[in-house]
Every structure is written in structure tokens, then in C-alpha cells.
Amino acid sequence: MKKLRRRIFATAGSNTISLGTGRKEFHPKKPRPGLEHYIKEAGQGALAQINDADNIDEGVIGNFMAARFNRQGNLAAMMPMVDAKLEYKPLIRVEGACGSGGLAISTGAKSILAEMADTVLAIGVEVQNTVKAVYGADILGGAGYYAGQRKNGHAYFFPGKFSDRAGAAYEKYGYDKVREAMARWYERAVLNARECPKAQEHHNSTEDLFAAGMTPPNPKTFCEHINFYDCSKVSDGASAVILASEEGLD
Amino acid sequence: MDLDARLEKVAVLGAAGKMGSGIALLLAAEMAKQKIKPENKDRTYALHAIDVSDEALCGLVSYLRPQITKIAEKSIVALREAYKGREDLVENSDIITAFVDEAMSVVRPSSKLESTAGSRLIFEAIIENKDIKIDVLKKLDAICPDAYYLTNTSSIPITVLDEGVGLGGRIIGYHFYNPPAVQKLLELISSKSTLPEVVELGTELAGRLRKKVFLANDIAGFIGNGHFMRDILHATGEVARLSGELGEAGAVYAMNRVSQDYLIRPMGIFQLIDYVGVDVCRFIMQVMTEHIEGETLEDDLLDRMAEAGVMGGQYANGSQKDGILKYEGGRPAGVYDLEKGGYRLFADGDWTAKSDEKLGAMPEGNAAWRALLMDPKKEQKLATYFGNVASSDAFGAGLARTYLVRAKEIADKLVSDGVANSPEDVNGVMTNGFYHLYGPINEYAGLVAAA
Numbered sequence: 001m002k003k004l005r006r007r008i009f010a011t012a013g014s015n016t017i018s019l020g021t022g023r024k025e026f027h028p029k030k031p032r033p034g035l036e037h038y039i040k041e042a043g044q045g046a047l048a049q050i051n052d053a054d055n056i057d058e059g060v061i062g063n064f065m066a067a068r069f070n071r072q073g074n075l076a077a078m079m080p081m082v083d084a085k086l087e088y089k090p091l092i093r094v095e096g097a098c099g100s101g102g103l104a105i106s107t108g109a110k111s112i113l114a115e116m117a118d119t120v121l122a123i124g125v126e127v128q129n130t131v132k133a134v135y136g137a138d139i140l141g142g143a144g145y146y147a148g149q150r151k152n153g154h155a156y157f158f159p160g161k162f163s164d165r166a167g168a169a170y171e172k173y174g175y176d177k178v179r180e181a182m183a184r185w186y187e188r189a190v191l192n193a194r195e196c197p198k199a200q201e202h203h204n205s206t207e208d209l210f211a212a213g214m215t216p217p218n219p220k221t222f223c224e225h226i227n228f229y230d231c232s233k234v235s236d237g238a239s240a241v242i243l244a245s246e247e248g249l250d
Numbered sequence: 251m252d253l254d255a256r257l258e259k260v261a262v263l264g265a266a267g268k269m270g271s272g273i274a275l276l277l278a279a280e281m282a283k284q285k286i287k288p289e290n291k292d293r294t295y296a297l298h299a300i301d302v303s304d305e306a307l308c309g310l311v312s313y314l315r316p317q318i319t320k321i322a323e324k325s326i327v328a329l330r331e332a333y334k335g336r337e338d339l340v341e342n343s344d345i346i347t348a349f350v351d352e353a354m355s356v357v358r359p360s361s362k363l364e365s366t367a368g369s370r371l372i373f374e375a376i377i378e379n380k381d382i383k384i385d386v387l388k389k390l391d392a393i394c395p396d397a398y399y400l401t402n403t404s405s406i407p408i409t410v411l412d413e414g415v416g417l418g419g420r421i422i423g424y425h426f427y428n429p430p431a432v433q434k435l436l437e438l439i440s441s442k443s444t445l446p447e448v449v450e451l452g453t454e455l456a457g458r459l460r461k462k463v464f465l466a467n468d469i470a471g472f473i474g475n476g477h478f479m480r481d482i483l484h485a486t487g488e489v490a491r492l493s494g495e496l497g498e499a500g501a502v503y504a505m506n507r508v509s510q511d512y513l514i515r516p517m518g519i520f521q522l523i524d525y526v527g528v529d530v531c532r533f534i535m536q537v538m539t540e541h542i543e544g545e546t547l548e549d550d551l552l553d554r555m556a557e558a559g560v561m562g563g564q565y566a567n568g569s570q571k572d573g574i575l576k577y578e579g580g581r582p583a584g585v586y587d588l589e590k591g592g593y594r595l596f597a598d599g600d601w602t603a604k605s606d607e608k609l610g611a612m613p614e615g616n617a618a619w620r621a622l623l624m625d626p627k628k629e630q631k632l633a634t635y636f637g638n639v640a641s642s643d644a645f646g647a648g649l650a651r652t653y654l655v656r657a658k659e660i661a662d663k664l665v666s667d668g669v670a671n672s673p674e675d676v677n678g679v680m681t682n683g684f685y686h687l688y689g690p691i692n693e694y695a696g697l698v699a700a701a
Contacts, residue, residue: 219327
């Protein structure tokens with residue numbers, strides 16, 4: 001199939017903050033909102049932009065490993081917490097590692113293309129600050145080939161993978177050039193975050209971001225070729241969007 | 251016998267105490283690292299954790315497990331490598347649990363001194379009392395004749411202990427700072443008779459424990475307390491001078507602010523006294539007075555506080571007890587008023603406002619200690635700020651100037667008296683052990699002295 005047979009619209013987007021280290025609200029030793037809070041906040045933010053939750057035909061929720069991070073399975077059953085009118089409607093949870101939220105959108109699109117639904121509420125949610133990074137690395141490692149690679153993988157499994165790639169880039173283009181490029185990348189990411197009140201790095205007030213990004217990698221405590229600034233932080237948060245056919249949009 | 255061999259049988263005396271528990275933690279982790287090496291699989295490791303109270307020893311075990319877990323979490327990269335041959339350990343959590351179990355299996359808590367028999371390294375962290383230390387070490391030496399002794403005394407000359415026990419130089423001052431697991435500083439004190447191999451072993455071990463070593467000579471109080479105790483005397487002297495106008499509690503409040511806010515230190519001098527303990531400070535002063543000729547270190551304010559039962563110190567969980575200051579949520583919230591026989595809270599009445607008014611405006615460029623700690627322009631900002639302290643007419647700035655000059659005089663004298671080998675060593679101890687942003691021997695003191 002070369003093109004979609006129905007037009008699909010995405011509307012009523014809603015994001016929570018991305019909570020984690022760096023946000024002023026974040027304190028590792030104090031209680032924090034859980035899955036329920038984020039699902040509700042993002043979902044209700046989307047539904048508030050349409051006239052009635054009853055107009056939603058289906059719901060899809062994307063998430064990675066809540067069963068380990070939060071000891072919670074069957075997330076689709078939590079969607080009616082957003083609005084009681086979602087109860088008894090087709091609700092499904094999808095998982096595809098970092099692409100879980102994207103899968104929620106594509107699954108919703110499939111329902112619309114299949115003419116099973118005209119409106120789909122798609123939510124992506126993660127609450128991963130429930131464990132320290134050293135244990136989160138094990139859980140996130142489940143996105144790789146766990147049985148075949150975890151044992152011999154790096155303590156920080158995925159940073160280890162990216163570190164290998166950074167090492168290859170150093171070899172090809174020279175350490176200084178690549179490190180400077182990655183430091184600029186970090187600097188740009190934080191500068192962008194400062195423009196977005198909901199971003200995790202919004203409160204980052206480091207004066208010289210580039211200098212921080214140039215911190216030499218320390219293989220004793222982290223990875224051989226990358227530093228902490230090269231890595232995205234662990235976040236808690238959710239996003240929601242309503243997908244609709246033309247009829248659904250009406 | 252090399253360090254590896256000595257690390258097979260170790261004892262910590264006073265293991266349930268504030269310092270002893272931290273030392274036991276560091277050693278348990280280090281011994282477990284040795285134990286998991288394939289070449290050491292046939293060796294048996296024992297860390298005899300000795301204390302007088304069984305109850306306190308239970309507390310030690312409860313303290314050690316989560317702390318060793320933290321060490322394992324931070325060492326995960328190295329631990330994965332060390333455990334790579336163990337196919338059953340896949341996740342970081344598997345590896346951390348295995349390491350913690352190894353470390354805990356090394357620890358042998360006991361209230362019986364005899365259980366240390368045959369120990370090759372003995373860490374002493376019992377009460378800061380010369381006679382008790384000598385008595386206990388004598389008993390130990392009868393059952394551990396080849397042991398090297400590493401004493402955590404913060405004030406008693408090593409020679410006094412060495413001669414008192416008859417160790418023939420098998421002892422070295424190994425002064426950890428509180429809390430030992432966190433503080434990087436280690437003051438290493440060798441006496442004239444300390445055996446070179448003991449110094450060598452102590453230095454090697456400090457490296458393994460990732461401590462930053464500063465050498466001090468064998469004069470009571472050494473560098474850290476040599477400076478701190480005299481710093482206290484300066485502050486309490488100023489309190490006596492200001493009490494007439496501000497009242498004693500108001501003067502304590504003012505000097506605590508000057509030493510923290512104006513000098514940009516992590517905590518004020520009275521908070522630091524409470525952190526260490528009023529009685530401990532008095533004890534150290536007594537020891538220094540006893541062993542330093544021509545100088546008497548006595549403090550009337552601390553004596554009166556102790557007499558009133560105001561002791562400070564810390565609870566077993568590390569939180570701060572009320573002392574000269576009262577604490578709420580770990581922060582100073584009041585001052586003990588000896589006249590009233592209770593605490594005067596900062597929030598009650600306008601007594602602190604009176605002291606604040608007397609101190610006057612804070613010089614331009616002042617910043618909180620925490621804000622400057624990691625600031626790459628720290629030196630430049632401090633120079634600008636202390637330039638403003640030098641030129642300020644405010645009373646508080648004057649107190650800060652006098653304090654800064656006195657702190658430098660104390661430090662200079664530590665060097666000229668041979669306690670420290672160099673100004674760098676004094677500055678190193680004060681910046682690494684007391685977390686001062688700048689050492690007492692600095693250009694700012696000259697700047698304000700000129701003013």
C-alpha cells in the first residue's frame with residue numbers, strides 16, 4: 001500500500017511535564033506522582049479539548065516495562081481513570097521499547113484505516129524514576145536481546161551500546177571533533193528545553209553548557225566514550241493525542 | 251606481610267560508633283573486593299567489629315547493609331567485570347546483591363575483645379581518652395602481637411599511645427573525617443618511632459579506600475583540630491565581647507552567621523561544634539592543653555553549655571541533635587539561652603533582627619557556599635567579594651575581617667610550629683576535611699588585614 005486510504009487527523013495534543021532530576025519539583029526521596037496521575041493528566045488534557053469523552057471510539061496506551069518499573073500490568077484497564085465514559089470501550093496497551101508511544105499512534109491509525117473506529121485516544125506514559133539508574137539500566141536492557149546480550153553487556157546497557165558507536169566515531173573523525181559536536185548537541189538540547197516549561201531540563205541554569213558537555217568520559221564510573229551529558233535523563237511523564245478520521249473530526 | 255595478607259584479618263574497635271561504623275563500612279567493602287578475586291578464593295576474610303554494646307552492634311549491621319549496597323551501586327562497572335565469570339549473575343541487581351552478601355559475610359560483630367585474636371590490622375576508633383585507649387590497646391597487643399595499629403584519634407599524640415602501650419612503632423595516626431564513608435580526607439600522622447612499613451601500608455590502603463592523604467606531624471590536635479579548636483576560641487571570644495550589647499544568645503547567633511554567611515563556609519562555627527559534639531570539642535581542647543606546652547585551650551562558653559547538659563552530637567541515623575543551636579529539619583532554628591535555661595527560637599520575637607541590624611548590610615558579591623562550590627569562577631567571585639568585605643563599613647564585615655585574619659594566623663602558626671609541613675597541607679585539610687571553599691592561608695586575609 002503506497003498511501004493511506006483514509007485521511008487521519010491528529011488533534012487535541014496534551015503533554016505533562018517530564019519529571020526527573022533537573023526539575024525543581026523532583027526530589028528522589030519524596031513521594032512522586034505515579035502512572036495513574038500521568039495517564040489522567042495527559043488523557044484529560046486531550047479530552048478537555050473535545051466536547052464529550054463519549055465521542056472516543058477506542059483507546060490505545062503505549063508503555064515500556066511498567067510491569068517492572070511500577071509493578072503494574074494491564075495498563076489499558078487504567079484508561080477509564082481518564083474518563084468513566086471510556087469504560088467498556090475497546091482499549092489496548094502496546095509495547096515497543098522507546099517506540100511504545102509511536103506504536104500507540106500507529107495502532108490507533110490502523111483502527112481508523114480498518115474502519116473500526118473514527119476517533120482514538122492515544123496515550124504514551126512512562127514512570128521510570130521508581131528505581132535508581134543502575135537498576136533501571138537492567139530493565140531498559142530488556143529492549144535489547146536480553147538472553148543473548150545482557151550478561152556481557154555494559155552495566156549501563158544502552159549507554160554502553162551508544163558508547164561503542166561514539167568510540168567508532170572518535171576513530172573515524174577524531175576525538176576532539178566528535179566530542180565538541182556532542183557537547184554542542186547537549187548545549188542545544190538544554191537551550192531548547194529552557195524554551196519549553198514542561199521539559200525536564202527547563203530549570204537547568206548551568207552557565208557554560210558546552211564546558212559541561214566537554215567533560216571527558218570516565219569509564220570507571222560510566223562508559224568509555226560518553227559522559228552523562230551525552231545521555232537523555234530518566235523521565236516520568238505522559239502525552240496524549242486524539243486521532244480521527246474526517247467523520248470523527250466532525 | 252603485605253597489605254593483602256593483613257587485610258585477611260582486621261579488627262575495628264568502637265565499630266558501632268560514629269567513626270568506627272564508617273571505617274568498618276569502608277573496610278568491609280575493600281575486603282569483599284579482595285575476596286571476590288579468583289586468586290583469593292582460598293583465603294578467609296574476617297572483619298572483627300568490636301564494640302561494648304550488643305545493641306549498638308545490631309545497629310551497626312543494620313547500617314552496613316544499605317551502605318554497602320550504595321558502594322556496590324557506585325562500583326557497578328568494576329563489579330560487573332569482577333563477576334563476569336559468574337553466569338548466574340546477569341542483572342546489576344544480581345551482582346549488587348552478591349557483593350553485599352560477600353561483604354556482610356566478612357563482618358563478625360562482637361562485644362568481646364578476645365575475638366580479635368590474630369588480627370593483623372587494628373583500627374581504633376574508641377572514646378577520645380588516652381588512658382582508655384592505652385588500656386584497650388595493651389589488652390589487644392597481648393593477643394595480636396604482630397598487628398599494625400591505625401588509630402583514629404583526632405588529638406592524642408601518637409607517641410603517647412605508642413609508648414604507653416609499648417608498640418615499638420607499630421602504630422600510626424589514621425584520622426578519618428566524619429562521615430568516613432563520604433569524606434575524602436585522611437590525616438596521616440606518624441610519630442618519630444612509627445615504622446616506615448606502617449606508613450607505607452597506611453598510604454597504600456588510603457589509596458585503595460580512595461582517600462586524599464595529608465600528612466600531619468605528631469603534635470596534639472594535628473592539623474584539622476589544631477585549626478578548628480582555635481577557630482572556636484576566636485568565635486567564643488567574640489561572643490563574650492558582643493554579649494553585653496546583643497545578649498549571649500544574640501551574640502552566638504551573630505557569630506554563627508559571620509562564620510557561615512560572611513566567610514562563606516558550609517556551616518557556622520556553632521553548628522560545626524554541635525556536629526562534632528560539645529563534649530568532644532572540650533575533650534580535644536583538654537588533650538591539646540595537656541600536650542602542648544605554653545598554651546591553654548579552654549572555653550568558658552562550651553564549659554557552661556556542657557554543664558547545662560547541652561551536648562549536640564548526632565543520633566544513630568546521622569541526624570543532628572540539638573546542641574548550642576536547636577535544629578528543625580536539620581537546619582538551625584534557635585540558640586540555647588543559658589540564662590533562660592532553654593532555646594530561643596529564631597522565629598520568636600525580634601532578638602535575631604537586633605543582631606542582624608547590628609551586623610548591617612552584607613557586602614556586595616556575597617553568595618551561598620553551595621552556590622559557589624562548583625562554580626568555575628569561584629576564585630574570581632571570592633576575590634571580588636572579599637574586596638568588598640575589606641572596604642565595607644558594616645559591623646558584620648568587620649567581624650568577618652577579624653575572623654579571616656585570625657584564621658590565617660592560626661594556620662600560619664600550625665606551619666611554623668611544625669604541625670603541618672606546608673601551608674598547602676593546612677589548606678588541604680581545611681578544604682577537604684571541613685569543605686571550606688578556600689584555605690585559611692589565602693590572599694583574602696591579606697586584603698582585609700590591609701583594610
